[in-house]
Amino acid sequence: MKQQVHPEYHKVVFMDTSTGFKFLSGSTESSSETIEWEDGNTYPVIKIEVSSDSHPFYTGKQKQNTAGGRVDKFKRKYNR
Template identity: 45%
Template structure:
């Protein structure tokens, strides 16, 4: 490896502001802001809008697609069946 060409790789706190959840991992992210971690040390912090703690896909709180209801209403109104896709 050549010297002085790689970014610093150190611990950084990533804080999900919507879920108020933090996790400490190693990263090359740079920040002037710091936060105290559970071990009492201060680490640079990166604020996130969404992480696995708040994203609907990972929390299982996805809403059903509204178009699914519109399609069913259309098929019911015009007499289409699910199995054949043809009118009754």
């Protein structure tokens, strides 16, 4: 493998901002924010919006669409 071509991997904590779920993984990303992990070491923390803890595919829960579909809009519009 060529030297100095691939980025350096290091351990990073990813934190799901919607649920607070955290996990430690290897990544090439870095952050100025740090967090102390369960093993007593300090790692950079990267905040993410969706993880396996909040994604509907893994949780089995879908967000409810309050706007409704076309049929519901038609019924509301014509009071039927």
